[in-house]
Amino acid sequence: MLLQLHEWGDASAPPVVCVHGVNAHGRRYRKLAEERLAKRFRVLAPDLRGHGGSEWEPPWTIATHVHDLLETLDDAGVPSADWIGHSFGARLVLELAALDADRIERAVLLDPAIQLLPHVGFDFAERERLDRAYDTPEAAIAERLDSGVPTPREYLEEENREHLVQDADGKFRFRYCQAAVVAMYGELCTPPPAPETLRMPALLVHAGQFGLVREDQLEVYERALGDRLRVAEVPGGHIVYWDAFEQTADAIEQFLEDPRPEA
Numbered sequence: 001m002l003l004q005l006h007e008w009g010d011a012s013a014p015p016v017v018c019v020h021g022v023n024a025h026g027r028r029y030r031k032l033a034e035e036r037l038a039k040r041f042r043v044l045a046p047d048l049r050g051h052g053g054s055e056w057e058p059p060w061t062i063a064t065h066v067h068d069l070l071e072t073l074d075d076a077g078v079p080s081a082d083w084i085g086h087s088f089g090a091r092l093v094l095e096l097a098a099l100d101a102d103r104i105e106r107a108v109l110l111d112p113a114i115q116l117l118p119h120v121g122f123d124f125a126e127r128e129r130l131d132r133a134y135d136t137p138e139a140a141i142a143e144r145l146d147s148g149v150p151t152p153r154e155y156l157e158e159e160n161r162e163h164l165v166q167d168a169d170g171k172f173r174f175r176y177c178q179a180a181v182v183a184m185y186g187e188l189c190t191p192p193p194a195p196e197t198l199r200m201p202a203l204l205v206h207a208g209q210f211g212l213v214r215e216d217q218l219e220v221y222e223r224a225l226g227d228r229l230r231v232a233e234v235p236g237g238h239i240v241y242w243d244a245f246e247q248t249a250d251a252i253e254q255f256l257e258d259p260r261p262e263a
Contacts, residue, residue: 003046003072004053006030009038015078016256018045019069021087021113022184023128023176025052027162029084031155032241036249041082041256046072048089050180052163060183062190066095070103079103082256086110087212087238088184091192097200098193107202108252111210111240114217116188125185128178133171137164140172149237152245195224203255205248207240208233230255 006026016037018029026045033043047054049068069092073081082105085093090112097104116124134140141156163174202225206213221229232251236243 001049001055001068001071002075003048003068005072005076006045006047008033008043009041011042013040013042015081016041016043017069017073017078017081017083018043019083019085019089019092020045020048020051021089022124023051023174023181024086025163025175027052028086028159028239028241030158030162031245032249032252036253037256044073044076044078044081050177050184052175056177056180058180058183060177060180060187062092062095062187065092066099069096070100073103080105082106082108084108084110084252085112086241087113088188090114091188094193094198098197101197101199104200106200106256106258107198108255109202109204110248111205111207111212111238113188113212115190115192116185118189121185121189125182128181128185131173131178133167133169133173134164135171137172140164140174149239149243150235151237151239151242155242195221198225198228201228201230201255201258203230203232203251205232205234205240205251207236207238207243209235210238212238 020026020028026047029045037043046069048065050056050060080103083093090109091114093107093109097107137160140160141153144151144156164172165175166172204221222231234240234244234247240248
């Protein structure tokens with residue numbers, strides 16, 4: 001499937017592919033692209049299958065999502081790139097590295113969902129079965145702020161403009177397929193590729209307080225990758241490019257300032 005693709009920067013510049021997580025969309029990377037990356041890179045951010053402006057039909061397996069990404073990037077004339085993935089998107093980067101490492105120059109993993117414990121995946125999937133409908137756009141913002149996560153309001157207002165739509169019943173819902181999201185949480189409980197398959201330089205940014213990246217996972221990756229891996233811990237919640245934008249963007253910029261690996 002060819003995915004809806006959002007782009008910033010010069011089309012002739014070195015490419016960076018940004019992959020979003022569950023129930024999100026490609027334009028969440030707008031601020032990172034416009035303020036930090038687009039001056040040096042061609043930034044491409046797809047909407048995954050079942051999300052945003054892409055088609056919603058199944059299957060919603062990890063393998064299908066990876067195939068969609070490759071088909072879309074081939075169509076865009078991008079045989080290899082630096083890859084940035086958040087959460088589920090980071091798991092897709094790990095899967096692609098195991099499938100075809102030559103497609104990835106450098107990998108940035110933002111609070112990666114490496115593998116969820118079964119009870120965590122179950123709880124997330126059950127939550128997503130509920131109808132997340134809001135009477136007003138402000139109610140969607142209030143839900144996020146009331147959860148205690150320190151997300152600046154400006155990001156939530158932009159999220160509403162980009163991703164919230166009013167349906168025929170008058171309720172407001174975010175543009176993603178509930179069935180796809182439930183399936184994706186199940187996929188995240190499956191074993192990931194071995195860390196050793198990440199053969200390129202990598203940056204792992206994690207929200208230590210949120211705890212999605214477990215200490216045992218971090219230790220395994222640090223041991224397996226050695227000097228190829230940089231690790232940065234940032235404050236705030238899971239969406240690190242919202243809750244800790246400056247720290248996350250600084251870490252990404254510093255990492256990408258290094259020369260690309262020789263072909």
